[in-house]
Amino acid sequence: MNDQPVVQIENVTKVFPRGNVTALQDIELSIAPGEFVSLIGPSGCGKSTLLRVIGDLVEPTEGSVTVNGKPARRARVDHDYGIVFQDAVLFDWRTVAKNIAVPLELLGWSRDRRTQRVDEMLDLVELAGFADHHPWQLSGGMQQRVSIARALAFEPALLLMDEPFGALDEMTRERLNLELLSIWQQLGSTVVFVTHSISEAVFLSTRVVVMSPRPGRIAGVVPIDLASPRGVETREDPRFFELVTQVRELLRKRGEHLLPEEAQLLEATE
Amino acid sequence: MSAVAIGVRERRRRDGIERGARRALAVVLLLLAVVGLYELYRWVWSSAGWTWPFAVTPVSMPHVWTIVKAFGQPAQVNQPPLIQILFHKSLFTMKEAIVGFALGALIGFFLGVVLVHSRLLRRGVVPYIVASQTIPILAIAPMVVVWVNPKLPGPLQGWGAVAVIAAYLTFFPVAINTLRGLQAVDPRALELMRTYAASPWTVLWKLRVPSSLPYVFAALKLAATACVVGAIIGELPSGLQSGLGGAILNFNQYYSIEPQELWATNVVAALVGILFFVTVVIAEKLVVRRAPERIE
Numbered sequence: 079m080n081d082q083p084v085v086q087i088e089n090v091t092k093v094f095p096r097g098n099v100t101a102l103q104d105i106e107l108s109i110a111p112g113e114f115v116s117l118i119g120p121s122g123c124g125k126s127t128l129l130r131v132i133g134d135l136v137e138p139t140e141g142s143v144t145v146n147g148k149p150a151r152r153a154r155v156d157h158d159y160g161i162v163f164q165d166a167v168l169f170d171w172r173t174v175a176k177n178i179a180v181p182l183e184l185l186g187w188s189r190d191r192r193t194q195r196v197d198e199m200l201d202l203v204e205l206a207g208f209a210d211h212h213p214w215q216l217s218g219g220m221q222q223r224v225s226i227a228r229a230l231a232f233e234p235a236l237l238l239m240d241e242p243f244g245a246l247d248e249m250t251r252e253r254l255n256l257e258l259l260s261i262w263q264q265l266g267s268t269v270v271f272v273t274h275s276i277s278e279a280v281f282l283s284t285r286v287v288v289m290s291p292r293p294g295r296i297a298g299v300v301p302i303d304l305a306s307p308r309g310v311e312t313r314e315d316p317r318f319f320e321l322v323t324q325v326r327e328l329l330r331k332r333g334e335h336l337l338p339e340e341a342q343l344l345e346a347t348e
Numbered sequence: 349m350s351a352v353a354i355g356v357r358e359r360r361r362r363d364g365i366e367r368g369a370r371r372a373l374a375v376v377l378l379l380l381a382v383v384g385l386y387e388l389y390r391w392v393w394s395s396a397g398w399t400w401p402f403a404v405t406p407v408s409m410p411h412v413w414t415i416v417k418a419f420g421q422p423a424q425v426n427q428p429p430l431i432q433i434l435f436h437k438s439l440f441t442m443k444e445a446i447v448g449f450a451l452g453a454l455i456g457f458f459l460g461v462v463l464v465h466s467r468l469l470r471r472g473v474v475p476y477i478v479a480s481q482t483i484p485i486l487a488i489a490p491m492v493v494v495w496v497n498p499k500l501p502g503p504l505q506g507w508g509a510v511a512v513i514a515a516y517l518t519f520f521p522v523a524i525n526t527l528r529g530l531q532a533v534d535p536r537a538l539e540l541m542r543t544y545a546a547s548p549w550t551v552l553w554k555l556r557v558p559s560s561l562p563y564v565f566a567a568l569k570l571a572a573t574a575c576v577v578g579a580i581i582g583e584l585p586s587g588l589q590s591g592l593g594g595a596i597l598n599f600n601q602y603y604s605i606e607p608q609e610l611w612a613t614n615v616v617a618a619l620v621g622i623l624f625f626v627t628v629v630i631a632e633k634l635v636v637r638r639a640p641e642r643i644e
Contacts, residue, residue, distance in 0.1 A: 133543055155545040167536045171558045171637045180554065184544050212637060 082147050084236050084268040085109040085132055090141035092127055092294075100293035101127040105141070107287065107296065111235075114262060114269045116279035116286045118325065124294025125272045126240055132270060133161055133238050146235055157185065159236040160229030164244045166221035168213035168228075175200065175209040178228045185232055199227035202261060219250040226258070230265065237262075239271045243278070255281055259308055276329070280304075280321045281313060288328040298328040383412050410608045415615065418608035423599075430609060434595065434616045441591035442620060444507050444579040448514020449571060449624070456519035456571075457564065460526025461552065470527070481520045485578060489513050490585040497586075506588050513582030517574040521567040529563025530556045565632040572624035580617060592617050 085108070092102040101124040109115050117125040130136040131143055134150040145153035153159065160181075168177045175196045182192045200206045203223040213221055222242055229237060243251040255278060262269055273279050279286045283302050290297040302321055304312055312318055390411070393404040402408055419431040427433065459477070463470045496509040533556050541551045583593025592613060599610040 135539060135542060154543060157544065159543070161540070161543045163536055163540070165536060167534065167540050169537070169555070169558065171561070181544050183554070184546055184550060 081110065083108045083144075084111050084113075084146060085270065086144045086147075087128075087132070088142050090128075090131060090138045090143060092124070092131060092136065093139045102131070102138070103293035103295050105294075105296060109268060109270065111268055112266055114271065114282055114284045116271045116273055116283040117289060118273055118276065118279045118286055119289030119294075119297070119329065120291055122294075123289040123291040125289050127294065128289075129238055129240050129270060129272050132236075133159060153236075157181070157232055158234055159238050160232070160234040161238045162222070162225050162229045162240065162242045164241040166213070166218075166225040168221055168224055170213055173210050173212055174205060174216070174224050177213065177224055178231050180228060181232050195231055199231050202230070202264070203227045203257070217250075218246055219254060222246065222254065223257070226261070230261070230267070233265075233267075235268060237267050237269045239269065241272050241274065244274060251275075251278065256309070258282065263307060276322050276325050277313070280318060280325060281308065286321075286325055288325055290329075297331070300324050300328065387412060407604055407607050410611055414608045415611045418606075418612045423606075423609050430612060434592070434613060437590060437592050437595050438616050438620050440507065441576070441579050441583070441593065441617075444510040444582065444591065445514050445575045445620070445624065447508075447511040448516075448578055449518050449575040451511065452515035452518025452520075452575065453522050453568060453571060455515065456522025456524075456567070457526050459519065459523040460530060460560075461557075463523070463527050464530040464556070465548070474527075477520060477523055480516070485513065485517060485581050486584070488516065489582050492516070492582075493586050506586060507591075510579055510582035510586055510588065510591070510593075514575040514578035517578035518571040521570040521574070522564065525563045525567030526560060529560025532563065533559050561636045565628065565636060568628045568632075569625060572628045573621045576617070576621045576624055592620070 087105055087107040090102055090105040091100070093100050105128060107115075107128075117128060119125050127136055131138050132145065132150065134143075134154040143150040146156075146158050148156070148158070168174075169180070172180070175193075178196045178199050179192045182195060187195070196209070197206075200209055203226055205220060205223055205227070208216065208220065213224065216224070226242070243254050246254065259282060269282075271279070271282060280300075280302055281304075286300045286302060288297045288300065289295065300321060304315065304317060304321070386409070390404050390409050392398075398404075406414070419434075420429050422428060423430045423433065459473075463473060492513050493509045496512050497505065500508040530552075537555055537559070538551070541555055546554070579591065580593040580596065583591045584597055588594050589598070595613050596610065596617070599606075599613055603610050
């Protein structure tokens, strides 16, 4: 493995012409292979926009983004990343196995190769018994695991996750956090993870990028030096609380100019 | 975990059979109730001598058993029983309707697919599609016959033009609903396809078409009955005697003497429509996989 960054963001600014909103301003960020980077901040800080800029779903107004050393567009066309949204976005008319196979079909994989990979992915997300179920027969957490399996099926170097567990209850979320960590350790891929939850960000990441709104900027970066492998006891580690406090302080410092409802939202995430 | 899932599936299957049986029973009971109400109405009105909204006579409302009996008797001397004649005529009309349905559904689907990809075409073409349906089919049928018939090869002569008229009634709901269904695709799913750098063709076949199927089938159900009506009406100006339209025209003339024959023909026409409808419903059950709570 070389040391070329997986994601290199230079001087990125994004202005949405409608309402002339500056969603991102002068963002500089470099993500090394194998890193797990969380983007956290209040609504409107541009964290989802930044993720979409990396995935070439939103074009930056200024600046450049490279993924695996290529321009973001080239990387998207080359299937260099997999993505997981807040909703699983599964196809109702396909079974779980066929949903995971969607990107493999688009890549033109043979049927045998697809079946073999889908089986591996089902084992990875522990859904082997549900291959022939349809998405509506699964719980929200299980659907999101299918979506993760689909995103990882073609072994992309980079996994983009946009609040993947935001719609799930706390218990499911914590279980999926553990599962995601174990998947990440097994595959050694690079992850960019957008979240509202401070504890989730600290628990999962090697680095937490704290963002502030209007205009969206990076308020600070907190390296997470928690021991690995992390488990249930990590959340009780005093160092965990120190890091959570550190992230919260960064959010709060930038939160003085918030609107009342945003301040409330911020409270809710703590 | 999967053992539990299989148990659930088995139970769901058994529930399905039970529900089917209950539904069939309901259909029979409802049919008996309709017949009963019809005869009750007849009896009350004729014994009270009421003439509003119309006087009940054997001509205006023949007895149900008169209509049923008519099926077994020849409509004209030296002919097979009416049911046999109507059976052959309905086969002929069904041939027209099926070809019309297929043609109209294909054209409608194709139009929907073309229109979803061009806003300009949508703006320009949709008003004409709508206008095409505001002209009564009876006004168009003679022209279609004159235009289409001379171009048709021998075996298609006559009924081919009627199939085109049936298609004319079929394509409209299919085009409009296909367009609607193709547009109603989940924008997040479109974004997902974008992350795969999928071509418009791939997006169409892997995403838009499968997710539009519930809309398409809603239209096909409308079209299933419309194509039968189109085929029957199309036979009138064509002067075709081999189908139900010809039979209806014929029995119309004898209505004041033998009303039961027209009633019997109408029952057969209705049965053909129901057969078409049910066929589409079954096809939908086989093709469209979606959440059970969204079926009802």
